Amino acid sequence: MDREQHQSPAPRLPLEMNIEFRRSYARQSDTGKLKNISLTGAFLETEHTPELYPEDKVILTFEVSGRKRKMNARIIWKNGKGCGVSFIPFNNRDVQIVDDLMYFAENKRKTTRSVLDDIFRKVG
Secondary structure, three states: OOHHHHOOOOOOEEEEEEEEEEEOOOOOOEEEEEEEEOOOEEEEEOOOHHHOOOOOEEEEEEEEOOEEEEEEEEEEEEOOOEEEEEEOOOOHHHHHHHHHHHHHHHHHHHHHHHHHHHHHHHHO
């Protein structure tokens, strides 16, 4: 067994982000949602998992701060609801994109938590 199989997954942040994706050799894109994210990968929710297999390489396209971004990834596992992807950063810019996504997810979570705290304070 290689080292990667013994490592536990990196901590994940919840996320709800619509994305497009396609296998690296395909011309047509499909749509899905990133449901959680970590520095190393994400869960891609999609209805098209029968067409995806572990080790397939995909290109994820999403929008962050009004800019379209692309990230290469590899399918790690799949089930009936989607698949786990591992990011394949090409350069520091790709690492920064993942960092931006995590920042976006964390800030959205803090904003939601703050709104809920305000509601509970008013109700209580």
